[in-house]
Amino acid sequence: MRTLLLRLALAIVVIGLLIPQDLKMPVANADRGSYHPRSFWYHPWGPSGTHKGVDIFAQRGTAVHAATGGWVLYCGELSRGGNVVLVLGPKWRLHYYAHLDTIGTARFAWLANGDPIGTVGATGNAKGKPPHLHYSIATLLPYPWRIDGSPQGWKKMFYLDPTGYFADRGLLRNNLRKARKITAMMRITLQERARKRATFTSSFHPSWSASPSSLKKPGS
Numbered sequence: 001m002r003t004l005l006l007r008l009a010l011a012i013v014v015i016g017l018l019i020p021q022d023l024k025m026p027v028a029n030a031d032r033g034s035y036h037p038r039s040f041w042y043h044p045w046g047p048s049g050t051h052k053g054v055d056i057f058a059q060r061g062t063a064v065h066a067a068t069g070g071w072v073l074y075c076g077e078l079s080r081g082g083n084v085v086l087v088l089g090p091k092w093r094l095h096y097y098a099h100l101d102t103i104g105t106a107r108f109a110w111l112a113n114g115d116p117i118g119t120v121g122a123t124g125n126a127k128g129k130p131p132h133l134h135y136s137i138a139t140l141l142p143y144p145w146r147i148d149g150s151p152q153g154w155k156k157m158f159y160l161d162p163t164g165y166f167a168d169r170g171l172l173r174n175n176l177r178k179a180r181k182i183t184a185m186m187r188i189t190l191q192e193r194a195r196k197r198a199t200f201t202s203s204f205h206p207s208w209s210a211s212p213s214s215l216k217k218p219g220s
């Protein structure tokens with residue numbers, strides 16, 4: 001019986017690890033300029049010592065979406081976090097959204113990637129500061145190899161750097177956009193060149209077609 005339960009528990013853990021995460025920036029229209037690049041683990045940081053998440057700045061009322069799907073464990077008001085939403089997501093990771101102006105989901109709701117969480121605000125200990133979303137990711141399965149010599153560095157086995165996920169995605173998207181632009185430019189240049197060659201050749205001999213597919217040397 002005990003081994004059966006153990007196997008079942010292990011299976012549940014493995015299934016959780018296999019659920020794809022596909023993390024997205026949770027604040028509408030935010031980009032890499034919306035947060036400080038060293039926001040994660042910034043220190044000294046008030047009573048908590050180090051900053052265990054990222055502060056994404058936006059106007060009050062800006063939509064906050066689920067960075068990844070999951071199960072809402074808690075919605076409500078905390079003294080430090082203000083209006084918060086806590087979601088259990090793929091890979092046994094907790095996603096914490098804090099200082100919300102309004103909460104747009106309910107406790108025990110199942111969220112898909114991009115579903116509403118609430119809006120950006122300045123509640124809790126962010127009161128009087130510029131509105132921002134405090135977003136942090138904590139893993140329930142510790143990653144001890146991530147521990148380093150920084151203040152409270154041992155806690156890095158639980159707290160993951162969300163900016164790593166945003167930066168990679170942003171970079172990838174930018175590079176894709178650049179590659180697409182270059183391909184389009186190359187295509188236009190090639191078409192232009194083919195057209196010029198076609199008109200040039202046909203000016204010599206009217207029987208040579210102007211279509212780029214028949215751009216062969218005469219007689220070949």
Ligand SMILES: [Zn+2]
Nearest residue numbers: 053054055134
């Ligand atoms: Zn913060």
